[in-house]
Amino acid sequence: MNNTIHPCIWFDGNAIEAATFYCDIFSNSKITADTPMVVNFEIWGKKIMGLNGGPMFKINPSISIFVNCKTVEQTTEIYNRLAEDGAPLMALGKYDWSECYGWTKDKFGLTWQIMQGAEEKICPSLLFTGEKFGKAEAAIKFYTSVFDNSNIDVLQLYPNETPFAGKVLFSESKVNQFNLIAMDGPGEHAFVFNEAVSFVVECQNQEEIDYYWNKLSEGGQESQCGWLKDQFGISWQIVPAILGKLMSDPEKASRVVQAFMQMKKFDIEKLIQA
Numbered sequence: 001m002n003n004t005i006h007p008c009i010w011f012d013g014n015a016i017e018a019a020t021f022y023c024d025i026f027s028n029s030k031i032t033a034d035t036p037m038v039v040n041f042e043i044w045g046k047k048i049m050g051l052n053g054g055p056m057f058k059i060n061p062s063i064s065i066f067v068n069c070k071t072v073e074q075t076t077e078i079y080n081r082l083a084e085d086g087a088p089l090m091a092l093g094k095y096d097w098s099e100c101y102g103w104t105k106d107k108f109g110l111t112w113q114i115m116q117g118a119e120e121k122i123c124p125s126l127l128f129t130g131e132k133f134g135k136a137e138a139a140i141k142f143y144t145s146v147f148d149n150s151n152i153d154v155l156q157l158y159p160n161e162t163p164f165a166g167k168v169l170f171s172e173s174k175v176n177q178f179n180l181i182a183m184d185g186p187g188e189h190a191f192v193f194n195e196a197v198s199f200v201v202e203c204q205n206q207e208e209i210d211y212y213w214n215k216l217s218e219g220g221q222e223s224q225c226g227w228l229k230d231q232f233g234i235s236w237q238i239v240p241a242i243l244g245k246l247m248s249d250p251e252k253a254s255r256v257v258q259a260f261m262q263m264k265k266f267d268i269e270k271l272i273q274a
Contacts, residue, residue, distance in 0.1 A: 005147075005178040007065075007124050008049040008237060009110060010057045010196040015039040015050030018108045022048075025081045026122075035247075044122050049200060059109040060191035061089060066125040066181050068117035072100040079114040082106045097170075123179035124197070128168075129189040132233060136168035136182045139232045146215045147176040158184075198227070198235035205240075206268050212238045213265045226266045240268045 011018055016034055019041040023029040026043045033040035039050040069075040079092045085107040092102030092114075100116040113125060128136040137155065144150035154172040158164040167184040174180070203209045213222075216238070219231030226239045243266075246256045252274065259274035260266060 004047070004202045004241075005176055006047040006049060006200050007063075008051055008198045008200050009059065010051050010053040010198075011108065012055050013052050014108065015052045018110070019048075019050050021106075021108070025078060033244075044120055046122050057194055057196040059111070059196040060194065061103075061105070061111040061189075062127050062129065062191050062193045063197040064103070064111040064113050064125045064127070066113045066115070066123055068115055068119060068121040070116070070118075070120055072116050075100040075102075075114050075116040079104060079112075082112050082114070121179065123181060124199075125181035125183070126193075126234070127183055127185040127189075128232070129185040129187075130192055132192065133184055133186065134167050135232055136171060136184045139234070140168075140171055140173050140180070140182050142231075143175045143180070144173055146212070147178075149176045150174055193233040193235070195227070195235045198237055200237045200239060202239060202241040209238055209240060209266055209268065212236075222264050224264055225260050226263070238266065240266055240271065242268065243271070246271055 016039050019031050019039045022043060023031060023041055028045070029041065029043045031039065031041045037052055041048055041050065067078065069078060076092060079102045083104040083106070087105045088102065089105060089111060090101070090103035092100065095101045098115045098117065101114065103111065103113045105111045126136065126139070128134070128139070140152060144152055150173065152171065152173045154170065155168065156170045158167050158169050164184065164186050167186070168182060171182045172179070173182070201212050203212065213228065216230045216236050217228040221229040223229065226237050227235060228238065229235050247253050255274040256271055259270055
């Protein structure tokens with residue numbers, strides 16, 4: 001099963017402003033869809049969905065966007081642009097793991113980790129804190145077992161001589177070729193995973209929807225309209241790949257919305273019939 005996965009960011013009615021801001025900062029970026037509900041855009045070839053969801057959920061640093069830049073100059077420029085009217089979480093500077101690194105919240109509330117590395121790369125980063133602290137390794141092993149074409153590229157644990165021995169200092173995985181970073185975050189943090197950043201899995205048929213829904217919701221929590229939380233508190237949207245096409249048909253869109261508002265797990269046949 002070669003399903004595409006991409007992050008979805010929950011905005012309070014300003015998804016197009018955010019997407020425009022990001023695409024202006026990153027080269028080779030573009031907005032690919034702009035509707036009242038959803039704005040899709042790409043940064044360095046990676047799809048991101050912006051959802052105009054309203055004020056219900058607020059973005060926090062539990063899931064950030066990790067960006068590798070080729071040079072210190074590029075790192076500095078992108079960090080400074082993203083930090084405009086935002087708030088720094090870790091000042092831009094030299095750290096043990098990079099010549100140039102910084103973590104900042106942008107003016108829309110999304111947090112970014114910007115680092116000088118070997119190549120240009122962008123992907124989400126999960127920070128397991130509070131009651132989820134220590135579960136990063138179990139989570140990435142679970143995700144790479146659920147999805148085909150997955151592997152753990154880096155798994156670096158805290159050294160034995162530290163209080164956090166055995167916990168994940170840094171990890172990097174491919175989940176069906178979707179890059180994902182995960183870390184355990186020690187200390188007190190006033191944030192946990194929520195629906196403000198979720199992961200969308202596009203499925204080709206009902207069999208795939210059933211498979212991912214059952215696997216990812218086990219030990220978690222089912223919600224409405226294809227949403228669920230897994231056992232680690234991460235939110236997923238398990239959706240049919242045909243949904244965008246159905247929603248783009250002016251005659252069918254309202255009936256499709258009415259149909260899936262009644263669903264927890266998506267039923268493709270009922271959507272088509274609507």
